[in-house]
Amino acid sequence: MRKLYGLIMVALLATVFLIGVASGEEKRIVVPVDPDGVQRVEVLGGSYFFDPNYIVVKVNVPVEMKIKRESGLVPHNIIVKAPEAGIDFNEGMSTDPKVIKFTPTKTGKYEIACDKKLLFFESHKDKGMVGTLEVVD
Ligand SMILES: [Cu+2]
Structure with a gap:
């Protein structure tokens, strides 16, 4: 009986672990280009x-990224440091949406x-x- 209990515990822990891994899954979006030529995400x-957490945009097309934080007390920011690709921002996230504008000039993953x-x-x-910002042709 002890052994069975142990096995059940192991199975439960494994399940919890797998759910934890799955919750960190990739949420990918390929950002459409609006009729006015802007990619909005x-x-x-x-x-x-x-x-x-995985955003695909086209190179040399302007991007407007609207950022927003979920409610709560924990502060968050969003940083992409890729000046070589025309992308370089470090913005605090608030529950009030804010728009970051940039135009990616070089393909790659940032x-x-x-x-x-x-x-x-640990850091957030x-x-x-x-996440990843992927700039494609
Ligand atoms: Cu954070």
């Missing part, structure tokens, strides 16, 4: 995620991250608040 930030952290704890990026 909305990004929600929260503890500890970006949604979507990291999106939140670098907030509390004292000696290390907790999964990270």
Whole structure:
């Protein structure tokens, strides 16, 4: 009976672990170009995620990224450091939406991250608040 109980515990822990991994799954969006020639995308930030977390945009087409944070006390920001591709911002996220405008000039994959952290704890990026901005032809 003890052994069976142990097995059930192991199975439960494995399930919890797998659900945890699945919740960090990729939420991919290929951003459409609006009739006025702008690629518009909305990004929600929260503890500890970006949604979507994999954003595909076209090179040399303007992007308007509307950022917003889920309600709560935890501060978040959104950072992409790719000046070589015309993308370089570090913006605080608020529950009031804010629009970031840029035009990607070079194809490639660039990291999106939140670098907030509390004292000696892991950064939000290390907790999964990270994503990819992919610029394609
Ligand atoms: Cu954060």
